[in-house]
Amino acid sequence: MYQSILVPVDGSEHSAKALGVAAQLARGSSASLTLMTVAGYPPGNMGLFTGGTPEPFTSENWNEIADSLKADAQQALKTVQDSVDLSGIEVETLVRQGTPAEGILKEAEQRGVDVIVMGSRGVSDMHGMIFGSTSHKVSHVAPCTVITVA
Template sequence: MYQSILVPVDGSPHAEKALALGAQLARASSAILHLMTVAEFPPDNIGLFTGGTAEPFDEKAREKLAAGLKETAHENIAKAREAVDLEGIEVREVVCQGRPAELILKEAGKLGVDVIVMGSRGISDVRGMVFGSVSHKVSHAADCSVITVT
């Protein structure tokens, strides 16, 4: 059925459900499961990020924030691994930083996956309502099948 499955996770309950389904599909077809998370870039303006006034911040502060976002991404992978039984499945991890939809599509193409299994709503629901959800963007632009889990 499938040889390669990509499951992006972000720490949300929907992502855990997607991983559970991805694991079932991988186990049933002996597919490789690519577990991916994306740390977004820190904003250009820390004041707006924290809900305050527009205050620029220096490169050192930006790098510190970026490192924190990457650490959270690694924690999301660990949390996902703990939440779902992945025993007997070949799992490969991908952690990158940038725009989630863009990077998910790029990674899916690079890996040549048969299907992307992802949650319908992530941890940034409000932002998704304003700018469009990651799952919506991926499902409309992917070259492979996309299964969206609610």
């Protein structure tokens, strides 16, 4: 049925449940799994967010924060991956940086995946309530089937 499944994860309980569903689908169809997480970029003007002056921070500081966000994303991916039995399944892991919905859609299109399996809610619930969830954005634009797991 499926040959390739993309599973975006963010460390939330919903993304772990989605990975469990994706693992069942993969076993049933001998599909490969690509687990990915998308780390955000640091805000353009950190001083305003930390109560400091609105002066921009240096590119070195920006890179340090970006690397820290990527490390946090990698840990979230590992946490979710370790919570599900993936034995016997071909698994690849990816960490990208950018906007989650855009990163997921880009990866799905580049890889030509058959299906995206993702949690219906993630770690940014309040942001999702205001601006729309990542799963909602992905499901409306994806070039393939999208299965959301609550």
